[in-house]
Amino acid sequence: MPYVNIKITREGATSEQKAALIKGVTDLLVDVLGKNPATTVVVIDEVEMEHWGIGGLPVEEYRKKAAAKPA
Template sequence: MPYVHIRVTQEGVSAEQKRALIEGTTELLFQVLNKPPASTFVVIEEVPTDNWGVGGETVTALRQRERRISS
């Protein structure tokens, strides 16, 4: 019984994108490991950008800097 936990930053992931992630992950586990879709669990967790850090700073700070550079 596979359990897949996908974490993404909370930046507007649409219901359609989530559906595609769940469907694609389930299909991949079936193709690669022959795991039945009916017993495959996929959980998508959206994490606020203030709670996700990379390179010593929050994703919020990174996104703000990216916006300033691209303006």
């Protein structure tokens, strides 16, 4: 009977990849907790890059800054 919400940045995940997430997380709940898949709901949210922040920055800026760091 679980409900799972997966939020990812919108970067071209395919329908197949989304179906794999739905199947994978449902299987996980069946395997680990014996949940009933028939009432397991999964909702995926694709979030625009400029709506996702990490380290105090929109994620694209964050990645640029991380990539620019000297090793």
